[in-house]
Amino acid sequence: MDDPTHDGDSPPALRRIRQLFLHLHHPSPPFPSSIAGEGQLVALPCGSRGRKVAAVSVAELGQYMRGRHREIQERVFEFFRSRPDLQTPVEISTADHRELCMRQLTALVRDAGIRPFRYILEDPSLYFAISEAVGGIDISLGIKMGVQYSLWGGSVMNLGTKKHKDKYFDGIDNLDYPGCFAMTELHHGSNVQGLQTTATFDPVTDEFVINTPNDGAIKWWIGNAAVHGKFATVFARLILPLQGMGGGSADMGVHAFIVPIRNLKTHSVLPGIEINDCGHKIGLNGVDNGALRFHSVRIPRDNLLNRFGDVSRDGKYTSSLPTINKRFAATLGELVGGRVGLAYSSVGVLKIAVTIAVRYSLLRQQFGPPKQPEVSILDYQSQQHKLMPMLASAYAFHFATLYLVDKYSEMKKSHDDEAVSDVHALSAGLKAYITSYTAKSLSTCREACGGHGYAAVNRFGTLRNDHDIFQTFEGDNTVLLQQVAADLLKQYKEKFQGGTLTATWSYLRESMASYLSQPNPLTARWEREDHLRDPKFQLDAFRYRTSRLLQTVAVRLQKHAKKLGGFGAWNRCLNHLLTLAESHIESVILGKFINCVQSCPDQNTRHVLKLVCDLYALDRIWNYIGTYRNDDYVAPNKAKAIHKLTEYLSFQVRGVARELVDAFDFPDYVTRAPIGMSSEAYAHYTQYVGF
Structure with a gap:
């Protein structure tokens, strides 16, 4: 009799029979509590279905999120709180808005004494923290600051030499030399x-x-x-x-x-x-x-x-540099700070929108059991489905962009070619993925708040319109994702030619074969909660999908190039390439989120972050469940278990949703939307319209 564990090139039906044979003869072993691998991934204990989510200290969580950036952001918030004359009104003409925006920036620099330009050179992470904070005041202000310091000032400092720095630094810094970036x-x-x-x-x-x-x-x-x-x-x-x-x-x-x-x-x-x-x-x-x-x-x-x-x-x-192409690449490589800033600021916009939507959803009550009080709309599964994965994504993106800023800061110090290449691809991918996700989420948040979300004072319209261009400037998202895909293909080629891999793609070092081999028929059926919440399973699933997409698109490109040439083949496979790039970026985001969860020193905070991380991972896996099912990576029973657990995790995250948005630490002055106030929301709202 043939070995039933050997799949070879068997048709799908026969493979499934063999999987069932293995499942019946080899029951699932206990899943290991810790698994060595990249970053020493450890499966943290997860709560049983009946266990309440651990208490959350908003102060502990907020401190872990903002760290050393907290002080500079609070200085920005406090300054604008003390200057009501600098607040952007709900209704304002274009000409007045432009003048107000310039006054806001001038006051920040000259009156508050916050000099963002100096941080670009000395400590980029603080510059980006300031950028996020001023974007919370007015996204136009955040962009105007970016034009002055990151684009105009950054181009002079990064593309010029000592004579340019000596001549222009002070004037750019103190706004005597307001400038443009004319590309x-x-x-x-x-x-x-x-x-x-x-x-x-x-x-x-x-x-x-x-x-x-x-x-x-x-x-x-x-x-x-x-x-x-x-x-x-x-x-x-x-x-x-x-x-x-x-x-x-x-x-x-x-x-x-x-x-x-x-x-x-x-x-x-x-x-x-x-x-x-x-x-x-x-x-x-x-x-x-x-x-x-x-x-x-x-x-x-x-x-x-x-x-x-x-x-x-x-x-x-x-x-x-010997060629036009190398000079051009070096020039653009020095300008990636704009993409880093947009990715970072886009997360800030997402946090504000999610904060408003979650607080309103906790406040607003509607319907309920017969003869019982109405219930919060966040208690409805449909509202949890809209908002809880989005809240989890805001946390995931936060940690991913912190990592990006750290990599950018290291690159600015070392000027190492490998670091430049790594940051260029990573900033392109994160900027494209995060800004696209945020743009869609802003509309979802508006819809989740019903008619009140349509009121201009509640900010969704302004946030959505101001943020929308993030998908286009500093590189159109479709073009940026193609850069990521091209870099992945380059790394793929070098891998099989014995070359080295840059840090972002390091998981490919673990041998593509391990991700592309026939799925293990045992693990394809494991459906226990401790397995589904194990970071090893989650990362392997993300990386399997990326590796599969990478291998198949490489084969398709080679095939089509014979008839269509390189450009024609690329265009024929373009949607496949964009999906590959997005899948890879999702793998990077999850990896960084897992690392940050495991690095959290406070046990209760770590437990809650693990819950949020699991929701982020399993929600994404469920979104692509068709791919996993088609490849027999996930059996039907396991797919159902993933779906059920994702819904349950959304329910659990709902239990700490207030604390999670409070930990973003935006003062009411910054959130501003009456329905998004931390207390007395309806009182603020009715006062706004004159009651």
């Missing part, structure tokens, strides 16, 4: 290498001449340009005249230049520069986006930000 053009956004603006060197005058060659090259959506900016970092093609009798010119690729756009004293627009207002937007109307056109604008040669490429007085080009 995007009307015809080119994500494809930065396709930019058309030119900077032609004139050896006679020792100047660069900046030109907009056609309407498609007009710089578009440039923050700070319409009203307040005095300088711009302009990304343009560096054109050098060829020496000799033949003439002609050489295109050295995209470089960055400091271009003054307004007079420092009179604020009048400088000659040769045309500035127009991009107008009223769907959101973020506190940011003055403008369009710039250049007509033979001359700037000194020293205004080239020359860290990666320089031009001498006699017109000779020098660079430590």
Whole structure:
């Protein structure tokens, strides 16, 4: 008789018969309480069905969440609480909002003495903490601060050399030099290498001449340009005249230049520069986006930000990097701070929205058993299904972005090539995944609060509109996910050629074969709660899906490339590639969440975080249960057990939902929505409309 444990290439029906044979002859052994592996994953004890969730200390949980960032964020919150004149009203015109936003930023820097620019260089994690806090005050303020310090200031500091830092640092820091980041053009956004603006060197005058060659090259959506900016970092093609009798010119690729756009004293627009207002937007109307056109604008040669490429007085080009592509990659690699900031700030927006929705859902009562008091709408399973996985995701994203900020800070200190590559891919993936999730969640939160969620004062509309563009700027999410997929394929290829792997993809070191081998018919049927809540099972499930997607898309690309070529094959497999990138990012997020749960020093806090982490993991596994079932990774009985446990975990998280949102530690002044106040919500709401 053939060995029933050997699957080979058997059809699905026969494989399932063999799985049943193994299940009947080899009952599930007790699951180990600890499993060695990456990060020493330990299966923490989980409560029985009848056990109440451990008491939560909001103070302990809040301290663990915010750590050393707590003080600087409280300084920001307290300053704006003390200045009601700086509060953004519910209804405000575009012009007034822009002026208020500039006053808010100026007051933060000059009156409160908080200097975000210095933290960009000294301690990026504190800069991002400030960014999250000011975004809670007004997302427009957070973006305007980012334009001034992360984009305009960051480009000068990261792409320039000592002469630029000496000349511009103080003026950027104290807002004497408000500036712009002029990269995007009307015809080119994500494809930065396709930019058309030119900077032609004139050896006679020792100047660069900046030109907009056609309407498609007009710089578009440039923050700070319409009203307040005095300088711009302009990304343009560096054109050098060829020496000799033949003439002609050489295109050295995209470089960055400091271009003054307004007079420092009179604020009048400088000659040769045309500035127009991009107008009223769907959101973020506190940011003055403008369009710039250049007509033979001359700037000194020293205004080239020359860290990666320089031009001498006699017109000779020098660079430590040998090719246009390497210089371009190094330039963009230094600008990933914007993506890091957007991912981090997007989590802050999600926290505020979830806080409002959860508090309202606890407050609002509706229907109930006959002749009994009405019950909180958060007691309804449907409301728990909407909000509890979202609350768990906010916690997961919080820890993942803290990890991203740490990696970014290490990269800024080491400038190690591997660290740069790792942060570039990780920031692209987290920015894309988190901002897309938050955008969808904002609509869900509005719907979960019914008609009251539609009132502008309760903020969902403003949060949704202001946040929506997070999915597009600093890299369109679809494009960023493709970068992640491309990097995964590169790592996959190097793995099988004996190469090394960067830190983010380190789980692939554990041999793709271990994730892609035939699923174990025993573990495919295990359905006990301690197994489903074991981090080893959860991570293995996430990584199996990623590895499976990676292997199958690699095969598909190779197949289609023979007929369609590389570009055609990529386009044919594009949806598959995007799913791969999202799956990988989910694996990274879960891994970091598990690590942070296990590192929590307080037992009760750790127990509650474990509960939240389990909900995040199992909710995602259930979302993709079709994949796991098709691959026989999960048997039918196990799929049902995952579904039941996910619903039960949502119910348990509901029991500590108030404490979980309170631990985000947003003062009522920041949350602001009357229905999201920590107490007397309806009193605040009725007072707002005049009762």
